[in-house]
Amino acid sequence: MIGSRYFLASLPIQFGRKPVQLVASPDIDDESQEVWQISQTGEVFVDYQSYLDRLDFYKTKQFSCEITGHMNLSFFEALISETNSSLDVDQTFPEALKDPVLRKVQFSTVSRIDTLVDQLHDSFKSDFYPGEHVTAILPNGDRVEALVREKTMFPELRYASGDIQRKGFSRYTVKLINRNDEEAQVDNEHLVRDKKSFTKAMLRSFIKNTVSREPWNGAPWLVKEEFANKYKIPQTVPPHLQRASTAAERKAKALAQKREQGLVVASVANSSSAPSTPVEIKPTPKSHKSKSHQAAMKVTKITQLDREPGTTSNSARASPWSSPTGTPEAGMAKINSKAAAKEDTPPPPPPPPKPIKYPIEDLDLLYQEGPRRPKLHFLSQLPISVKPEPPAVDTVRRVSRSLTRSSLVSSASPVPMNNGIDEGKVSFFLSTWVFLNIYCEPLLLDSFTFDDYLQALQFSSDEIDCDLFVEIHCALLKAIVNEQGVIQAQLPDPEEDDEEEEEEESDEEEDGSSTGSAEDTVRVNGDRMETEDDGEKSRAKSEDREKSHRADELFEDSDGWIQRLKARDFKNGGWQAIVVGVLYRLSVDDRYAKDCEEILKHLTPVGEEPAPESVRRRYLTLDINLRAMVLHLLSRLTHETRSVRDYMEECSEEMTKHRKDKIEVQRTRRDLISELKMLDDERKILLPENTPRSPSPAAASRQTSTDADGDSKMTGADEEDLDGDDDEDGDDTDRGRSLRRGGERANERKRKREAEKEKADAAAKLPKTSKQFQKVLKTIESVKAKIAKQEEKIASFDEDLRQADCARFRMMGRDRFWNRYWWFERNGMPFGGLPQSSTAYAGYANAMIWVQGPDPSEREGFLVEEAGTKWASEEGSDMRMKMNGSKDERMTVLERQALEESSTTLTSPTQYGYIDTVEEFEQVLSWLDIKGVREKKLKQQFEEYRKHIEEGMVNRKKYLAGESEGSPEKEAGPTRMNTRGKAQIDPGVWRCLNWANETMLDEHGHTHFEQPLPRKSGKKKGGAQDKGVPVNRQGKPVSRQGDRYNF
DSSP: OOOOOOOOOOOOEEEEEOOOOOOOOOOOOOOOOHHHHTTTTEEEEEHHHHHHHHHHHHHSEEOOOOOOOSSSBBBHHHHHHHHHHHHHHHHSSSSSHHHHHHHHHOOOOOHHHHHHHHHHHHHHHTOOOEEEEEEEOTTTTTEEEEEEEEEEEEEEEOTTOOOOOEEOOOEEEEETTTTEEEEEEEGGGGOOOOTTTTTTHHHHHHHHEEEOOOOOOOOOEOHHHHHHHHOOOOOOOOOOGGGHHHHHHHHHHHHHHHHHHHHHHHHHHOOOOOSSSOOOOOOOOOOOEEEEHHHHHHHHHHHHHSSSOOOTTHHHHTTTTTOOOOOHHHHHHHHHHHHHHHHHOOOOOOOOOOOOOEEEEEHHHHHHSSSSOEEEEEEEEHHHHHOOOOOOOOOOSSSOSOOOOHHHHHHHHOOOOOOOOOOGGGGHHHHHHHHHTHHHHTTHHHHHHHHHHHHHOOOOOOBBBBBBHHHHHHHHHHHHHTTTBBOOOOOOTTHHHHHHHHHHHHHHHHHHOOHHHHHHHHHHHHHHHHHHTTTOOHHHHHHHHHOOGGGGGGEEEEEEEHHHTTTTTTTTTTHHHHHHHHHHHHTSSSSHHHHHHHHHHHHHHHSSSSOOOHHHHHHHOOHHHHHHHHHHHHHHHTTTTTTHHHHHHHHHHHHHHHHHHHHHHHHHHHHHHHHHHHHHHHHHTGGGGGGGOOOHHHHHHHHEEOOOOOOEEEEEEHHHHHHHHHHHHHHHHHTTTTTTTTTHHHHHHHHHHHHHHHHHHHHHOTTTTHHHHHHHHHHHHHHHHHHHHHHHHHHHHHHHHHHHOOOOOOOOOOOTTTTTTEOSSSSSSSSSSSSSSSGGGOOOOOOOOEOOOHHHIIIIIIIIIISSSSSSSSSSOOOOOBBTTOOOSSSHHHHHHHHTTTTOOOOSTTOEEOOOHHHHHHHHHHOOOTTTTTHHHHHHHHHHTTTHHHHHHHHHHHHHHHOTOOOOOTTTTOOOOOOOOOOOTTTTGGGGGOOHHHHHHHHHHHHHSTTTOOOOSSTTTTOTTHHHHOOOOOSSSSSSSTOOOOO
């Protein structure tokens, strides 16, 4: 071993809270014998295996440093730690205190080191010793650095009665260091020690470093030999503190206690005249016999002693069983009855169980007959529209522009009683609605309600377009490809597969396989087909496999849809054809191939020539679930675009700014609250002197006067305010009649002057403190107003933070059965949607509480296997749950779930149910139990937004019934909708047609669908830009001045 040699006598390393015992050195007779030594400990071994075993023992992580308390160290690590810590403690601890502290600790029997440290710190914190550096407080208050030179102790003096005449104190002669070695005499109250030089932690480390204690009860603290020799501290342990004496003392005490117990029995036989021969009674040994039998034996023994010669009859009278009969049988019967009664006493009841600290695991709460969760509604059963019988009209003919819009709506395709929504795809409807409403600002869309969104997906008519449905598609497509024709989303490259196949074909040609002629024939045929149809290589490829659609034939070029989208050509089936191009490009990815193939199969069937007009007609008959899937795919692509990412970063920066501003406002509010508390204390001090007294008759006569008409009126500040108001309101009237009523106005001014004089006289007679009291009251009101203003700012910041939190939608919480609860107005959008939206009068956005089923792992682990509950543990194996008064068998979690969820149980995360009435929402709140961990958090979230949730549910009910304020039923007027016939609409049939994209109209003057085509690149000479006229983003002059005027 390589290492330095340590002196272990003063550094006992702890192993299992006991010092390590070194191996004794062996006797070596032969000097040439080979030995092995551990240099750190100095231990010598003659056997190599013993040396290795000892070394392995030292390398185990089971040692601890006694000074620092660090554990899980090897022996050598603990040795280095103790050596370094010992040097640090020895250098930092004051040298002047080492000797008195060690003398105080020597032979102390305090068992706990914490108690010993506390006692030493209290004893030495106001006691100083020569040679110690302190801070002296001079009579003039100056604090100077000083050195203690001498110490004089004055003992305590007492009177003869024992009362204290003078407390003991010490007087010190100190040398002032920075004052030319001047000296001063001060007492201990005017000396201060540096707090860093004498702390409990430092004192504890010093004691651990210099003192040791043997591991037996009552062992004294002993100063280590090194320090005892240095400070000349006696090391001889007093005899009464040695282990042998303490053990003997403990045995003697135990024996004395036993003898006392035996003497109690012996005192029963002693009478007033003791027997001539003393009787030695030993302690009764333990016996396996009953207590009653032992008591009977004692009585028999004592009776025999009483009958011995030399005893008197007084002994019988003095015995405890003395009775009126004078016989010992009665006393023995009494003792036997007491022993029997003691045996018949039942054992004490067990202590009550510890109270449960709620909240606990929700499923550990007992099943109770009480509120149930209401039955859930499902989206497939939601009536999307209520439609009358469609009139018998010819749908093939072109509708004239003179037709009313309501008749056009009535001619739309009928909706079956079942809305056709697949319950497994409800998440697509919800996710797309949430995405479009959260990111409606970067997409330039008006917000819309969830009911209108479902109607727009269901609406289908060849006569009229639904602006909501069209604008959603156009806005998403414009975000995917910008005006420069650059794709903003990550789309798969359709040419990669073709290049790979070409490479494979070239490799096969080089190999020169025997089937080359047949492949050449196929390839030639393929080339011939390409030549005839002017198609691409993908058509030849599609001939080899079963073709399910003809989306690749819709555009002549593979990037044709990009060029059309760049030009914003959405009319005449343009946006439907662009959707086909995007889906065909996306179908290359295996993740989206299945969904895209199903949609493309309907839009571009094999048996029909693909064209934009045919795609538009086929889109009218597209299933509502496939429509939601299209929007879901487009939304996923749009989420990756730069415009959405920039909006998210902008919201993140805005949230950071709001948080900083909120912290400043909260700090200001906290300061104002502190100021208000001080003012309120001042008001309480001044309140007794300013308590209003009962008014005297003279004061009442001064307060009330009578005018010329005999009407009584009040004088003072109220009258002045009223007069001022009258002057302001009646200014024009007085001007018109000032010449005829000048005397009345003069009398009015005179009355005002008299009222002001009376007010001033009354104020002068009030106590002087009342002005201060009034000032305090006004200041309190002012501070309260400021606090209210700051609280309004905080609430505004909270609302801004909630709306800007768009990166991730937040769940409301989970219930006891691990169902997820969502309220899709929780964050990322204003309550009820954008206030400037065209359907803002609806007053809600979603207004439903959605319940999502648990994950398969959660259902299997927590509901089926009941993991995490007390029933899954061994402690709960014998427990039974009470149900209808029966304890025969325990109800499982699945059985309990079926009962409490009213038979509308969700079993997978793809299943969603909802509640949409205030009564059902309140029933859910009453069902939730705050004693459970999950439901407590869920109920807190519901209570926080309860007002907005219930308000939205009420507004939704009114909106669906056509009773909302500002709805078209009440305020009929023209609508800005893209239709083939402009006319009035019937909002009771299709409410989604009331929606208009006001955001895009206000921003650019047109909708996404009606965006004008870009102008030609050639510019006319003498245009607005050439003339230096400022233009807007559309290239038009911002003023009326154009190129028509050439001055």
